[in-house]
Amino acid sequence: MNLIWHIIKKDLRRFRLPISIWAFACAIVLKLNLDSALSVNARVPTTGQEATVLSTMAAFMLSVALLGWIVQEDSLATPGAFWQSRPISGGQLLAAKSLLVFVLLVFLPTLVDHACLRWQHSDLFSSHAFISFGSGLFSLTAIMLYGMAIAAATRDNGSFVLGAIIAIGSYLGPPVAGILLNHPAAPPASAIFTSIAVIGTGGAAALLNQYLRRRTRLTFVILGATIIVSMLVCQLWKLPLPALHR
Amino acid sequence: MNMIETHNLSRVFGRTEAVRDLSLVVPKGSVCALLGPNGAGKSTTIRLLLNHLAPTSGEALVMGVDSRSLGPDEFAQIGYVADNQNLPLWMTVRQLLDYCRPFYPSWDTALEKTLLARFALPENRKLRNLSRGMLMQAALVSSLAYRPKLLVLDEPFSGLDPVVREDFVRGVLEVSTPGDWTVLVASHEIEEVERLADRVALLDGGHLRLNETAEALQARFRRIEVALERDATPPQSVPSGWLGLECAGSLVSFVDSRYERNATERACRERFPEAAVTARPMTLREIFVTLARAGFKSEKGIAA
Numbered sequence: 406m407n408l409i410w411h412i413i414k415k416d417l418r419r420f421r422l423p424i425s426i427w428a429f430a431c432a433i434v435l436k437l438n439l440d441s442a443l444s445v446n447a448r449v450p451t452t453g454q455e456a457t458v459l460s461t462m463a464a465f466m467l468s469v470a471l472l473g474w475i476v477q478e479d480s481l482a483t484p485g486a487f488w489q490s491r492p493i494s495g496g497q498l499l500a501a502k503s504l505l506v507f508v509l510l511v512f513l514p515t516l517v518d519h520a521c522l523r524w525q526h527s528d529l530f531s532s533h534a535f536i537s538f539g540s541g542l543f544s545l546t547a548i549m550l551y552g553m554a555i556a557a558a559t560r561d562n563g564s565f566v567l568g569a570i571i572a573i574g575s576y577l578g579p580p581v582a583g584i585l586l587n588h589p590a591a592p593p594a595s596a597i598f599t600s601i602a603v604i605g606t607g608g609a610a611a612l613l614n615q616y617l618r619r620r621t622r623l624t625f626v627i628l629g630a631t632i633i634v635s636m637l638v639c640q641l642w643k644l645p646l647p648a649l650h651r
Numbered sequence: 652m653n654m655i656e657t658h659n660l661s662r663v664f665g666r667t668e669a670v671r672d673l674s675l676v677v678p679k680g681s682v683c684a685l686l687g688p689n690g691a692g693k694s695t696t697i698r699l700l701l702n703h704l705a706p707t708s709g710e711a712l713v714m715g716v717d718s719r720s721l722g723p724d725e726f727a728q729i730g731y732v733a734d735n736q737n738l739p740l741w742m743t744v745r746q747l748l749d750y751c752r753p754f755y756p757s758w759d760t761a762l763e764k765t766l767l768a769r770f771a772l773p774e775n776r777k778l779r780n781l782s783r784g785m786l787m788q789a790a791l792v793s794s795l796a797y798r799p800k801l802l803v804l805d806e807p808f809s810g811l812d813p814v815v816r817e818d819f820v821r822g823v824l825e826v827s828t829p830g831d832w833t834v835l836v837a838s839h840e841i842e843e844v845e846r847l848a849d850r851v852a853l854l855d856g857g858h859l860r861l862n863e864t865a866e867a868l869q870a871r872f873r874r875i876e877v878a879l880e881r882d883a884t885p886p887q888s889v890p891s892g893w894l895g896l897e898c899a900g901s902l903v904s905f906v907d908s909r910y911e912r913n914a915t916e917r918a919c920r921e922r923f924p925e926a927a928v929t930a931r932p933m934t935l936r937e938i939f940v941t942l943a944r945a946g947f948k949s950e951k952g953i954a955a
Contacts, residue, residue, distance in 0.1 A: 408753060408754065411753050419739075478739075485701075485736065487737050489702070490703070490726060492726040493723060494723050
């Protein structure tokens with residue numbers, strides 16, 4: 406555990422500047438969201454929506470870049486990376502990176518975001534608030550695992566961002582195409598939940614394979630298969646399964 | 652016991668065979684020089700040994716463990732310094748050592764201080780701002796301070812000036828206890844390697860051409876000069892171990908790669924009766940150059 410904390414401290418020192426900028430961007434997003442929620446409560450016309458969208462996108466992009474930097478600081482796809490000839494196991498590295506990314510990019514932002522918004526709505530400790538917090542945490546963790554796996558299988562931040570864009574495009578492509586073709590059929594919540602669970606599970610499998618066995622090609626195969634299965638899960642509800650069963 | 656042992660180790664990149672059927676043995680306590688021209692497969696061999704690359708076929712055992720299974724227990728006893736090593740350049744020298752220390756149970760802080768003082772490294776300067784020589788020295792300190800049982804050096808002298816090379820070799824020699832540790836050093840800088848190595852492995856085109864002690868190698872290589880009374884003409888046939896035969900006036904010279912005093916003199920007299928034969932010992936560098944000029948191709952000629 407000491408060595409895992411030692412690696413985390415090294416990464417925090419390495420990325421202190423981008424982390425500070427990212428935290429600042431997150432604070433701006435939170436402030437704008439709170440203002441927006443306040444104006445809705447007070448039945449005042451919403452202002453600054455563009456600023457909210459822009460700052461949210463900036464914070465999201467910084468989160469993605471930060472995730473890539475943290476994972477690729479100790480590269481798995483580059484033969485001969487510094488850690489590979491040191492007594493550091495893939496398991497230790499995976500534990501350190503996962504813990505840092507989860508706490509920094511998933512848990513803390515979700516907690517702060519939900520706490521502030523729920524506090525604003527005065528239902529901080531309601532069951533609805535806990536469910537909302539849990540589902541937010543679940544979705545972000547699944548996305549984080551998948552994103553970490555892409556970062557672990559790519560050599561630099563450019564390749565990672567490209568991989569992330571391909572993954573997001575593949576996942577969101579069919580629904581967006583449906584909307585553009587005026588067939589905006591949204592899948593039910595259970596299908597979305599299952600699809601996100603598939604992404605998280607596939608991401609975790611790819612991550613374990615990459616960190617423990619360093620088989621990059623297999624990692625890409627798992628990542629590709631995960632996207633295909635999650636897309637199918639999102640489309641399955643459209644099939645007349647009960648009719649087929651009969 | 653052998654510290655390094657490979658059996659028919661091969662690695663293919665696309666259509667290029669970087670290493671072919673390599674069967675190399677480095678006994679414990681030896682300092683083995685891995686020599687060879689550019690593209691011979693030296694760095695690939697080292698990367699295969701350290702599990703930076705997976706072999707296409709064959710296997711490599713490092714400290715008795717399959718290279719694919721090397722873990723923290725083994726790496727805690729292996730030091731690695733390479734010309735093209737990926738170091739965390741954003742760290743200062745002090746931060747690098749502070750980061751590495753907790754991973755090694757055998758880290759010797761006194762030795763770390765001694766090495767830092769020997770190399771006069773600026774502790775608070777970032778690695779990216781160090782000169783090439785200082786960077787290699789910082790890497791060496793971080794790889795020697797835990798007294799590794801196996802030290803692997805890949806082109807450590809490349810691009811270093813003579814003073815830094817001298818310091819580097821001295822630093823390595825300072826830590827070494829004969830028989831206690833094993834060193835594998837791949838380099839073009841044969842003079843520096845000659846001071847360290849007691850064993851030589853010669854790679855060419857991914858093939859291992861030689862693997863024997865430096866003493867045995869130097870014992871069987873001699874530059875032979877045959878002085879004749881009249882102008883020399885090349886003999887019709889020469890033993891396969893004679894390399895680079897040249898005739899200049901009344902002097903015939905060549906390198907005998909299987910020198911044995913009586914046998915060599917007899918072979919000379921058969922071809923050049925009444926001639927005076929002198930045999931001169933050769934340095935590793937001279938042997939390497941002779942073999943390179945012979946194209947490393949006459950395997951029968953250079954093997955013991």
